[in-house]
Amino acid sequence: MIEQDPKKALTRGVMDAIHSGRVQMRPRWKFVLSGVLAALGVAILLFTLLFIVSFAIFTLRQTGALFVPEFGMRGVFVFFAALPFILLALLLVFVIVLEVLVRRYRVGYRTPLLVSVLAILIIIGLGGLGIERTRVHEMILREAMMPGELPPPIAIMYRTGAQHIPDVYRGTIVAMMPGGFVLLDENGAGTTSVLLSPLTQLPPGTILQPSEQVVVFGDGDSTTIRAMGIVQITD
């Protein structure tokens, strides 16, 4: 029999498909699970991003690279060369994935892409900075320096992150000497003589005396550094 009313035909077509079992309602738990997994994904990604940012800042602070841009173009160049590019690439990928996940939610798709990406960057930037200041990475690094304390990948990551970079020396002043001071390497690896000159840049308020922690920027070898700039680390 031919269905006369096309309106009824569509309703009947849909209801027949439902009654015959060809079309089935997906259970609620599947949607709940998918929602929970998505929320979990957002949380894990946020946590990972906070870790990446805080670790990147920590490595820059640990190597002293964070302090050298104030010594002019060469300092800026050294800073950029010291940036952990693998971490930054990972950060970029995770921010994109997070943005895709966030756009599932009303607050995500109702916000212009640029604004939500900026919001994510501000949250992870400030959050990462906060986590870095808790010194949790310092504690992990100390454990990483002791063999067998941490799983090898984590230990290697921290040791690599804290490795010395060219022209930047971080350490503690152990003694003053004519025309400079003696610097004990941050990791206690040895001492180096730091030579000051009238061209050495010292930010206002810098006090050079034994037990002060400093970052020295300059040319050097294993015994002597000709300081172009010195920053006192106050924290």
Add this chain to the structure above:
Amino acid sequence: MTNETDEMIAARVQNGDVESFSALVERYEDKLTRYARKFLRDPDDAKDIIQEVFIKAFENIQSFDATRRFSPWIYRIAHNEFVNAIKKRARGPVLGIDFDVVFPHLAATDTADDTALERDTKELLEQCLDELEPKYREPLVLYYYEGVSYKDMADILRIPMSTVGVRLARGKAQLRKVAAKKNLYD
């Protein structure tokens, strides 16, 4: 049942009253058919796609949050099906990257028309729909034929509300160009 809201009916379907789904089909059939015909511009395709929309709605009814409005939810399913149909027809991506969604717009650049202007725009639309880009055709159809608000349109198309205004404004600008080309202005 006629006094019941869509959300109440949807909640009953969620609780196992499958028969009530026919009421939702009846309520939305005309609206979605009109939306499909205007947006897809292919009446032959529309019937099958609409049936598919209702089937998808039934399959996914448990994902509907009955504390929210049903209308944007089912229109969202329809939008997805229609976009897929256009993609299939074009054999490639149609809507691409949309920079309207990337950058913030201070305010919606489109404002509501007065009744006379709305009638004129609707008449022009009727004659020019075929020549508008799908990206602009869809918001114009939703706004002028379906009476969908900016807020609901943002939920259906999953774009910022300010972008809805931008698309409507650009859609109308494109409409004016097409109408001028066709000498439709007096």
